[in-house]
Amino acid sequence: MTAGGRCDGCAISLERAAAFQFQTAHGPILKCRRCAVRHRPMLSRSIAIALVVGTVLTVINQGDVLLGARWPVALIWKVPLTYLVPFSVATWGALVNGRVRG
Secondary structure, three states: OOOEEOOOOOOEEEOOOOOOEEOOOOOEEEEEEHOOOOOHHHHHHHHHHHHHHHHHHHHHHHHHHOOOOOOOOOOOHHHHHOOOHHHHHHHHHHHHHHEEOO
């Protein structure tokens, strides 16, 4: 798969590398895989989605436990994982949607 051109983040050639397209106020830009996963607007959206969806899921799945007097140790991994999953799904979806196919 080729996209041609250069990465707008690090300027490496995208001739033989995976490329991802992002829309900006100045038009579309292309980024390599390494720069794409660090694209700030995408990460901001993924974080916002994770906060909303993660909070709703935490309340649904752990609300009764959180309102109780004692919190089990399992919450140490369950709650962060509840936020990590929607963050990962939103980020993966954005990357798959922006992938440039040659």
